[in-house]
Amino acid sequence: MKKQTPIIEIRDLTAKYGETTVLDNISVDIYPQEITVILGVSGCGKTTMLKNMLRLYEPAGGSVRFWDQDILSLDDAAYNEVLKRTGMLFQNGALLNSISVYENISIPLEMHTNLSTEIIDRMIRVKLALVGLSEAIYKYPAELSGGMKKRAALARALALDPHILFCDEPSAGLDPVTSAALDELILDLKKQLQMTIVIVTHELGSIHRIADRIIFLDEGKILFTGNLADAMQAGIPQIDRFFKVGMF
Amino acid sequence: MQLYLSDRTLVLEGELNKLTVPIAAKELKATIKQNPVTMIDLSRISMIDSAGVAFLEELQLYLAPKTTLLLIKGASSNVQAVIDTFSSSDSLRITKERKKGYFEEVGEKFINFCQELYSGLTLASEIFYYSGVGLFSRKGQRKGSLTQQATQLGSQALPIVALLSLIVGFIIALQSGVQLQNFGANVFIADLLAITTVREMGPLITAIIVAGRSGSSIAAEIATMQVTEEIDALKMMALNPIRYVVVPKFHAITIVMPILVMFSVLVSEFGGALIAIGLLDIAPETFISRSIAMISIKDIIVSFGKSIWFAWVIVIIGAYYGFQVKGGAEGVGKATTSAVVSSIFGVIVFDAIFSLLYL
Ligand SMILES: Nc1ncnc2c1ncn2[C@@H]1O[C@H](COP(=O)(O)OP(=O)(O)O)[C@@H](O)[C@H]1O
Ligand SMILES: [Mg+2]
Numbered sequence: 001m002k003k004q005t006p007i008i009e010i011r012d013l014t015a016k017y018g019e020t021t022v023l024d025n026i027s028v029d030i031y032p033q034e035i036t037v038i039l040g041v042s043g044c045g046k047t048t049m050l051k052n053m054l055r056l057y058e059p060a061g062g063s064v065r066f067w068d069q070d071i072l073s074l075d076d077a078a079y080n081e082v083l084k085r086t087g088m089l090f091q092n093g094a095l096l097n098s099i100s101v102y103e104n105i106s107i108p109l110e111m112h113t114n115l116s117t118e119i120i121d122r123m124i125r126v127k128l129a130l131v132g133l134s135e136a137i138y139k140y141p142a143e144l145s146g147g148m149k150k151r152a153a154l155a156r157a158l159a160l161d162p163h164i165l166f167c168d169e170p171s172a173g174l175d176p177v178t179s180a181a182l183d184e185l186i187l188d189l190k191k192q193l194q195m196t197i198v199i200v201t202h203e204l205g206s207i208h209r210i211a212d213r214i215i216f217l218d219e220g221k222i223l224f225t226g227n228l229a230d231a232m233q234a235g236i237p238q239i240d241r242f243f244k245v246g247m248f
Numbered sequence: 249m250q251l252y253l254s255d256r257t258l259v260l261e262g263e264l265n266k267l268t269v270p271i272a273a274k275e276l277k278a279t280i281k282q283n284p285v286t287m288i289d290l291s292r293i294s295m296i297d298s299a300g301v302a303f304l305e306e307l308q309l310y311l312a313p314k315t316t317l318l319l320i321k322g323a324s325s326n327v328q329a330v331i332d333t334f335s336s337s338d339s340l341r342i343t344k345e346r347k348k349g350y351f352e353e354v355g356e357k358f359i360n361f362c363q364e365l366y367s368g369l370t371l372a373s374e375i376f377y378y379s380g381v382g383l384f385s386r387k388g389q390r391k392g393s394l395t396q397q398a399t400q401l402g403s404q405a406l407p408i409v410a411l412l413s414l415i416v417g418f419i420i421a422l423q424s425g426v427q428l429q430n431f432g433a434n435v436f437i438a439d440l441l442a443i444t445t446v447r448e449m450g451p452l453i454t455a456i457i458v459a460g461r462s463g464s465s466i467a468a469e470i471a472t473m474q475v476t477e478e479i480d481a482l483k484m485m486a487l488n489p490i491r492y493v494v495v496p497k498f499h500a501i502t503i504v505m506p507i508l509v510m511f512s513v514l515v516s517e518f519g520g521a522l523i524a525i526g527l528l529d530i531a532p533e534t535f536i537s538r539s540i541a542m543i544s545i546k547d548i549i550v551s552f553g554k555s556i557w558f559a560w561v562i563v564i565i566g567a568y569y570g571f572q573v574k575g576g577a578e579g580v581g582k583a584t585t586s587a588v589v590s591s592i593f594g595v596i597v598f599d600a601i602f603s604l605l606y607l
Contacts, residue, residue, distance in 0.1 A: 042584070051480065054484065056480045056483050056484065080311070080486035081486075083483075083484060083486040084486050086484075087484075088481070088484045090477045090480065090481055090484075091477070092476060092477060094476055094477035094478050094480060094481035095478075095480055095481075096473075096482075097472075097473075097476070097478065105389070107485060107487070108485045110390075110391075110487075111387075111388065111485070111486075111487060112485075112486060153481075156481075158483075
């Protein structure tokens with residue numbers, strides 16, 4: 001792996017819900033234009049890690065630097081600038097339920113740019129085409145299947161052409177064909193658009209296809225970071241079990 | 249299902265399942281009495297299910313204090329497989345929670361209360377702040393959200409406000425009319441009705457209905473958005489959830505509430521007028537002129553002031569419970585109920601305070 005400067009540096013991040021510590025002093029780097037996959041059994045704190053590193057929940061301790069600025073100490077305006085350069089696909093999509101897919105994708109564009117409605121309209125359509133969901137453009141979230149919701153949410157996450165994209169279990173609940181297409185899309189985003197991508201996933205096939213680097217979480221600690229081949233030879237029982245059984 | 253002691257070994261025999269566990273449990277004490285048991289023999293168990301495994305774990309716990317070494321042996325491979333599947337490995341490590349002392353418990357409740365109050369006040373101040381900012385800049389709000397919220401709020405509440413106000417007008421006029429008639433003071437019905445509806449009944453009835461209809465829907469909407477990660481998604485899009493979700497509601501309710509109150513007063517007056525004119529033989533002109541003469545500017549200001557204040561109480565309490573939601577869909581229901589109960593309570597308390605301040 002090349003020596004690079006990290007795009008995100010996480011230091012001693014601690015995350016708690018009330019008294020329960022979910023992440024205990026984790027430190028890890030994310031590198032630009034790489035696909036980093038976060039692995040671990042369900043409930044080990046992967047979603048919590050994403051939300052805390054983005055300050056959607058206030059972490060109990062530690063620091064998170066995006067582009068060399070500590071987002072935990074940024075003022076609102078500067079923090080929002082960081083957010084506008086990052087996109088997130090939530091585990092269940094998290095589309096706003098009271099408005100259509102079209103409006104969902106238009107929100108970040110309307111709120112954060114001065115683009116004309118014609119340009120915005122084109123941008124929405126191209127993002128939906130990218131995720132293969134053009135036919136559902138005027139539907140409401142309640143009228144979509146789980147997989148369609150996720151793809152619509154991915155289109156929304158891509159609305160502002162983010163530099164960093166977070167995906168929380170993007171292919172869970174998708175059929176193998178759509179899931180493989182999604183992997184292709186993610187690889188394309190990295191290759192064509194030089195995006196940095198952080199993905200939580202359990203799909204072994206997907207991990208093999210896309211992962212440049214993996215982070216293995218277990219009981220609130222990071223057990224391993226590095227590339228996949230090294231992970232499989234590291235002789236760490238939890239990781240071996242994970243790859244042997246595959247799904248959790 | 250049988251169990252018996254042989255030397256220091258407790259032997260279980262037959263099927264140990266959800267049907268036989270109660271029998272075994274009943275016989276257990278009589279069988280063991282005060283005898284020490286160091287071993288449980290499962291070799292004669294022919295079949296076991298999760299209830300049986302749970303029973304074994306309970307049995308271990310029950311016997312543990314009296315013995316130093318407890319062995320479970322002899323399970324056939326089938327039985328062992330079921331035990332492996334259903335046994336919780338740390339079942340022997342159950343520790344009893346220390347019971348809290350009285351003062352500790354009271355103290356804890358008090359601290360919790362203070363924390364809740366603090367976060368409630370923080371939220372209230374944020375809502376006020378962003379609603380103020382929102383007056384001058386629509387940034388971070390969706391186009392048309394205010395109109396949509398206001399229409400929805402108004403149309404939801406209007407019919408029921410009308411109906412209830414009419415009935416309350418009837419009731420006040422009837423009840424007090426009968427009393428006044430005894431003194432031959434029929435005409436005062438107009439004065440009385442005007443004062444009660446403008447200063448008390450209008451704002452109160454409207455607030456209670458709006459709390460029930462719109463307070464609950466504010467809490468439910470925000471709680472649902474919280475549970476489905478929509479709030480996180482808003483934050484992720486660099487949008488402030490308070491500005492995006494709460495501020496349009498705050499503005500809408502501030503505009504709509506006084507209008508609803510005015511409407512409620514007029515309908516109550518109309519209801520009262522029907523009784524006064526129909527049953528108490530008061531001339532329509534007298535009724536109208538006395539009513540108008542009775543109401544001072546101050547009454548109207550108090551009435552509007554109250555209605556706006558109640559509106560804010562409803563939005564803030566609804567938003568508070570919405571953002572506080574814990575757990576999934578079940579949490580949404582709880583948040584909604586708490587919001588309605590608390591906001592009606594809040595409205596009545598503030599009404600009492602207002603009555604003391606502006607006698
Ligand atoms: N909002 C919350 N409040 C309290 N506990 C939570 C909350 N969200 C998650 N948890 C707990 O934190 C742990 C990690 O959850 P999560 O990060 O969602 O796991 P993962 O995404 O790895 O499946 C779990 O034990 C879960 O029960
Ligand atoms: Mg998760």
